[in-house]
Amino acid sequence: MPIHVRDREKGRLQNLNRDIFCCVSPSIYQSDAKRAAFVIILIMIISPCCDKAGLKKGPWTPEEDQKLLAYIEEHGHGSWRSLPEKAGLQRCGKSCRLRWTNYLRPDIKRGKFTVQEEQTIIQLHALLGNRWSAIATHLPKRTDNEIKNYWNTHLKKRLIKMGIDPVTHKHKNETLSSSTGQSKNAATLSHMAQWESARLEAEARLARESKLLHLQHYQNNNNLNKSAAPQQHCFTQKTSTNWTKPNQGNGDQQLESPTSTVTFSENLLMPLGIPTDSSRNRNNNNNESSAMIELAVSSSTSSDVSLVKEHEHDWIRQINCGSGGIGEGFTSLLIGDSVGRGLPTGKNEATAGVGNESEYNYYEDNKNYWNSILNLVDSSPSDSATMF
DNA sequence: AATCGGCGCAACCGCGCGCAC
DNA sequence: AGTGCGCGCGGTTGCGCCGAT
Structure with missing residues (x-):
């Protein structure tokens, strides 16, 4: 071997x-x-290269920071592996990348988290779990590392104090009740969370790619302005999207953040039967098809779209022929109301299939909770467009 | 003043993925 | 198809700071 x-x-x-x-x-x-x-x-x-004799580890000195900053400003980072040598640093490339992405990047906001940011983190964590990079895309100028640290040191403890499980985001009482007769709606809400989770993940991925293009744009311009150093691509990661890139076509074109629910989801997901804000009412709760759609969302870079499309007809068939049919199950719960986020607001709708007042209250509480999350999700992604 | 323990955060480690060859 | 490379991500560690004793 x-x-x-x-x-x-x-x-x-x-x-x-x-x-x-x-x-x-x-x-x-x-x-x-x-x-x-x-x-x-x-x-x-x-x-390993990081362990080579002479390569430094541990805290960065101001001199090292200065070297790294100066080099990246001048040339972009190019290949991280070769950067340290070129920049005259006794560090491994990985260490340089971390220092840059978590600390030196010019677009990083430091300092205390605002209440709004805290809420955003908690709510997104409820949907995404420990996917810090995905969460970070909805918090402009905050790094995933910073968010992760803040969660572990502050928010997690606070939730525990409040009697909320930081993993499931369920109150202790809620966990008990869901283990009894009210699991149906809990499952529905969980399913909603999965939908949003998948969507957010896809958005996060596209936001990352958008971010890369923005930086490339910025650094290319930087290089052009300096017009001294030979042009070198700052980012080696290639994107396979069809978005308009900076400096393509007319120079005034701005790169639209694909994380926008309108610009991204509507175009890409709707044809596939994947629920966007305005299309949620056109899907149902068929487990099989929704699972496939979730797969599609989570893999929805444009390079994957062709693969996804291959199965599109199968999915549509399954959705149409599924037991509930369009308009029932998940979606009817999700968008039963023509206003707001579409969750059923009327007691009759909400309690359809639910037996009594306490169950209704339980469901209503959850509904509000997820409503707030879904509202957040709707309003926040556009921020990512202004990340740079 | 010295020690101890908790806290916060920067940095590191290990893993998996995508891409190119 | 297999392999090497580069990179990003999430989990963990280590260290400095600070308050309590």
Whole structure:
């Protein structure tokens, strides 16, 4: 079995070790002590670049920051792996990337989180879980690392104090009641969360790509203005979207953030039967089809769209032939009201299939909770357009 | 004044994914 | 198809700060 030298920088030493053991004589690693010694020697031989002698770790000094900043301002970061050497830094590329993305980037807002930001984090966490990068796309100028830290040190504890499970975002009482006869609506709400979660994830992905294009635009302009250093692409990641890129066509064109529900979801998702804000009422609660649609949303970069489209007819057929038919189940709950976010506001609608007043109250509470989240989700993505 | 423990945050680690060859 | 590379993400760690004792 081959030694996975390719795993160097990625730290897959476990695989490396296992593979190494498979290709050496059993006598070499017959004891734990010998095995450990053997691994240490091999690791020293095949050392990851980050562990190369002389490469610094730990806190960054102002001088290092200055070097990194100066280099990126001048040339863009290009390949992170080769950057440290070019910039004269005794760091690994990964360390440089982290320092830049989490600290040095010019568009980072530091300092206390506002109440609004806190609410946003909590609500998005309810939908997305620990997908910090996706959450960060809805909080302009905040990094995923910062949000993650803030969650772990402040918000999580606060929720626990309030008797709310920070993982499920359910109140203790709620957990109890959902384990009894009221699981149906809980499941419905959970399903709604999944819809939004998938949508947000897709939006986050596209926002990231948008962000890259913005930065590239900014840095290309920067380079052009300086017109000194040779033109070098700042970002090696390629996007396969069809959006208008900066400097394409007329120079005034701004790159629209694809995270906008209107500009992105309507165009891309509606044809696929994926619920957008205005199209939610055209879907139902068919588990199979919705699962497939969720898959489509979560993989909805344009490069994936063709794949998604291959299955489009199958999905539509399933939606139409499904047990509930269009207009029932999830969607009817979601958009039963013509105003607001479409959740049923009338007691009759809301309690259809629900037995008594307490269940109604329970559902109503959840409805309000998710309404607030869904409203947030609707209003926030456009912010990502102004990230840069 | 010294020690201890909790807290906050920057940085690191390990993993997985996408892309190019 | 297999492999190497580069990168992003989420989890974890380490360290400095600060208040309590």
